[in-house]
Amino acid sequence: TDQSNMSEIGEIDEGLYSRQLYVVGHEAMRRMGAASVLIAGLRGLGVEIAKNVILCGVKSVTVQDEGQTVWADLSSQFFLKEQNLGQNRATCSLQQLSALNPHVLVSAHTGPLSEDLLLQFQVVVLTDSSLDDQKRFGEFCHSHGIKFIVADTKGLCGQLFCDFGEEFTVLDRDGEMPMSAMIQSITKENPGVVFCVDEQKHGFSDGTKVVFSEVQGMTELNSVGPVEIKAHGPYSFSIGDTSAFSEYERGGVVTEVKQPFVVKFKPLSDALLDLELLKMNDYGKVSRHHTLHLAFQALHNFVKKEQRLPRPWSEVSALYNADALLDTVRELNAVAQLEQLDEAAVRNLSYTAQGDLAPMNAVIGGFAAHEIVKACSGKFTPLQQWLYFDALECLPEEDMFSCSTRYDGQIAVFGSAFQEKLERQKYFLVRVGAGAIGCELLKNFALIGLGAGEEGQITVTDMDFIERSNLNRQFLFRSQDIGKPKSEIAAKAAREMNPQMQITAHQNRLDPDSEGVYDYNFFMGLDGAAAALDNVEARVYLDGLCVKHQKALLEGGTLGSKGHTLVVVPHLTESYGQDKSSSKNAFPLCTLKNFPHRIEHTLQWARDQFEGLFKQTPENVNLFLSLTDLNGGGQRPTSWEDCVSWARCKWETLYNNDICQLLHCFPPDQVTSTGLPFWSGSKRCPHPLTFDPNNYLLMTKFTFLLYQTVFGRDLDVVWPLGNLFSSVLYANNLPMFHLAQDDDTNFHMDYVVAASNLRAENYDIPAADRHQSKGIAGRIIPAIATTTAAVAGLMCLELYKLVQGHKKISSYRTAYVNLAVQYFVMSQPSRPLQFKVSYGSAAVLQPFLLTVSYCVGFRDRIYEAVSHLPNLNKALLTA
Template structure:
């Protein structure tokens, strides 16, 4: 076990006592008059220390590393962070920063826990009421990440204490305190972030100092493109190949590599470009350089950017705003005034305005007008928005978890920016509100209905009233997925009381087990939960946060195969669904189910610092499936097989190699051993498939079946020779380096890189890595003991006889996908003699009775299984063949494993936004203008909100319908009666009728077959055509119709829900 890991087993022996440290202040007093101090904490292992570079735990941080990169993570790991104010917002920020992996986090608060904290402070329990908020939060926050020491402090934030913190975050301090701390922090050149949530309103302020350098403003990978030409002139024009748009923008900087002729460009200092078109740009003067001949790659260079921040005192008077909602363009100045007015109100009255007190709100508005009239310059508004500020006064005593989750993610990302110098910070004010969550009629929101009562939901009741809280408690919601977003949603639902009342219930399902890499974002899990079910572990964790929560966990996948669990009865009782899924197919399936059962769907997703939220409302909006992303760009087959020019090509080739060698061939051989009808079914396959399958089985059971590990090593060595030497020699035999095309151009030019064969070198670590990984994977398939003994493997390699390769004439190699497709569609005559020979040579199943073959499923996150070892070595060897820059294991895992980069901050924001939309649904809003679909990119930062798109309307005759409509038909009836019913009731002639993939009726169907079905019951037709019985849980069938109207014109019509009779 490495020093960076701890045994999670609760039964393990206690570790030796680690050193403890106690930091004390020499000046100042705590709130109770005693000398304040930092709470003693056990010294925990660190990811990095000041000025030192320590190894980052890639197993834990893998998904975040793909967002931030190693350098940014190392800078974070040398940064101490202070968070002052451990209410609902403070704990969200702390959670995200600790998960992110800074050097240390200190929690500061001198407030005591009160009942309203339970609305959003998920690490405070009823037993903690009356205790210090920072101290009761310490244990749970410290458990989030073993690499981040967490300390508590309850004293005054003086100059001596503040100087050690790279970032100071204030969440519940007065303006006077903010200004005092701002001056101290700025004097040390450190960063200050101020943030507040007041009910439905939120504020963020950032000051990263006079001069702050951003190393990477966007976090996007530098773009690169292959070059077709470079002109030699004062305003030189670079032209890229037709296949590759350059993707650059005016003002970007680039450098070059692999240019022939104009070699001075290779590795040149970054040149600023001017875009001329999608394939062309100018790079300035090249008239003194050599003539361009051919080739080359242009690559964008990320240039540092320096920005200047104003101190808080100046920024208050001269505010710059980041827009969060372009539909509320005039709102930031009004909210800037509102938050300043709130501070003045508290100073004057000694308290916050009372919830929904019309008297207090009038005083608040009057004070705002008075304050505004005293201002001058940019901070003064032309006219005070009295309605908005009155609303601010009504709800500012509220404490809402969804707002805290949203702001907690935004602020934590700003902390990471200050520490890592990666991504663009907020300059300098951000305001956010969710006033649409309030009911259209606010008459019921009175002081009496919204006053605190000592309930855990007081912070929410202050905004929405008691009746609304009861609605939340009675909800029945289904969360699909218990990963990163699922964990956050479960926490948010528990905090706001979804399903926590009489008749309420939250269901969650996830079939996955917890893995180490999950712990960095899926904050409900701890190291001792690894390999436990996600759903039940998450449900248990939120039950601790809110003992009133009613959460039922399932461990089932959602799909047609589990509809006996999630059936009509299950969905009919739901109030809605919240997706927390990581794949499009499952999202589309759940979307279809929600449309069918007329249930609202809250959809969300993240990709690194990007996130999106979509709300689907029955009979109002389009569904998730109404619009889809363009398909992922695929790599042409010929590029993969013979002409790679990027590391992505070699990695995909390596993945395909893994599938072919260790899964597909092994599956065919395994099926031969256990399926008595395997040969019969294989010979019925079309084209050349029977020959291909039997060749694979023959290799697996005869030609390439190893009997011991040494034979596995010999197989791997010979396979290396075939892939990286022989096949390349054959390719160069067919197309020599000097080959010309029919038009006289060099064949090996443009995207085609001329390869060279490799010579095996036992002392080359990559060569040996390939043999070791391939041999061990082969051994795993055949249940042969594996080996990592490099000395022994080296001897086995040296004993392998490798025949010399002689290129063959007459070998056809496709040079385009069209040629490859033509060859695949016209395989020629199947070699029946070879087919017969294979059947004869395959050993009988009885003779192989002791043999068990295990096909391998690719698993990227297990560093002990040789899967990624094989992929990395295989890809980099092929990259060497084609002079492509290799990729390290980290990058290879991202591309080959199709890993989705992820970070806790984005997840927090997205889940908060989802719950804001949930509150609107519970209010009963049906106007699309009240809802917001959102797209965010925390790196920029960018926030885009828009109204959901209305469900498209269609008509037949004078009837208007949308995707939410359908024909409800009560069964049972015969097919003839069904057709006649639509003619008589709806004046529609059915021309085609289908159920799933089964065609039940069509006008072009043979008459005998049609007549045979006409007098059968609809359910019987379905059973006969599908050749499947109807499962007991099926209470209705879905039919799709093609119809003509009375004028014999095609018309689009809704689907049919055909209700089966109950027995």
């Protein structure tokens, strides 16, 4: 009922979908809210896809599965427990899936798939399905306009296929904001050349269509429709004939116009034969994706003939099964004509096909769910049409050799000895402001059994408390958990998934103040750490601790549809802190104060005003009151009228007087020493505003409400007031406000939006709505469950290698993903920097271990050598 109402009136629960809306936008959310999705197969991969799609907020999700729960399911199906053995997977998972999102209608279907069933849905997803079913239902969906997706994982290999029909319209290629640039000049010729200010590259490419606005002089451009450009360089491009236009004077903004485009798809039967539709993602495995394309077909043939998957390599018949699979691949290649087959990959697929790994399901499940978002919304570029992904490098570097346990799906790949090693691990999970990745990591830790033995231990710390906006991505939390500590609830949820988990929850911030808790003894008792952090400073700090104590670090982050993972291995790979590419891009103070030309500038200015008036000022007053016996006087307001008067005067100062003063110093006709107009390029000439209670009352209202709250919390004022009254306001300790953008009742964002848009009006900058303003001023990081799940899965695949102790850097992978445009690249991590010193060389991740006798004899030489090293805090000198 909730969902049908939302679809009919077009309302969106912005409190719940807050972060996701900055990824997909309101229109895409509305289209998703009208889509029904069928997910067939509810083992580990199926439930991962269902979880992500339900969190994203489609209209309905139906999960179909005829099978019964077996032991191997527990290694990756996080909504099944031991008491569910022998029961239907879909019905056992239904209640927990439904609890993920109250706006999504979730149902279970335990009968077989049929064409009549498929007709009820806009998107159909098959997991753990036969090739015959894929072809049959794929043809049906293609001919009936139903978007069709196949997702599968077998051990350490995964497959994804998309068919969105004969013609699918993509409304927005990448989901990014349209690019724009300020104009410096425009030539009057054929073709006309546009020069942009050199503060920022325009970012356009040949064929980009743009529109012009605010151009003075050559005003004809302002009314011209989208124009196709030819890029000349980062700051210039040419357009059509401008020779008949007026002379350009100054100003102007050029903005990209995103154009819809049509994508054509082949049905699965035809796409199987088209190797051009395969996407390569790992440049260390150039031919792997082609080989896996044939190997998955051969695997389907094997299962159809034998009615089972190939035996794991710990069994005697495993070699014969692998030979049979390889023979079939060679037969298929007689048609495909691949120049090179990766026969080792085919054998490893055969040996591990019975495996069901949570991290692999997280990766493929995240990718598949993002394709469902595209199919439902028309947002982002869909996969065309095959994707293969493997992590066979996770296998032991040396040879290794089922019992009924919850880890059977994992033991089939890695063996029992490795499982025991996993359970003995001690890991530190730091979750600060990025609870979504932390939740996904804890889910994977519970499923794979990390730290679940008597000697194992997982320590998780997060100082945050659960908010409603978290529920859209942090799937371990429910509405009844709002206001509770994230770390405690997440640890409890992980123990419910796997009662054997040894997990301790802390609520500490990881910074120098907590070094007494996370000290030398704590770190030396760890095997490694995993970071789920939302800022560079915290990541660098944790990285420094891991470098100092020589501990491995798993690092991952997301930004909307984009994600990145990094594994740091002592003595083998570079540390996170060695990458200097991350830096803050702060706006120059003069731009914010006098010369804004983008809405981001006015929003930052408004945020600074908020913090100055309602945080820093009360803080300074409190300090003064604590040092002085103040009995009265000063500028303390003593009545309601005083607060209104102050707010009204503040409006006049900011939007009239300050602007008049600026124009007095720099008149509109001011020219520079070179004779060029001062107000040109990125400098917009402002104009003062005249207060009008019919248009500008909101800013005064919100300023008053915040000001009176600072000086008297108990003052009850109804706006507008019929009867004015006075209430003496005495405050011995003034409250300070930190911008809380997610609270719609505290007037914080009301003030910032009103202040910013008035400032924008001063400078003729297009205003921003509340949603856009909240994202910019609140510095909200866009987030969606699909990317988060995939990134956490990639991190845990690297965890497998760390636990095994892989020594070859070629085994490890750094991943870069942008699911919006199906950009997925994996590469070998970089080696640590080496520094030459007088007695040899050392790496940043290789501390100096020196004996006392050596130090006594060569102290001066040591200091001279060490002084040549940058970042001395990264080097550990032990004596």
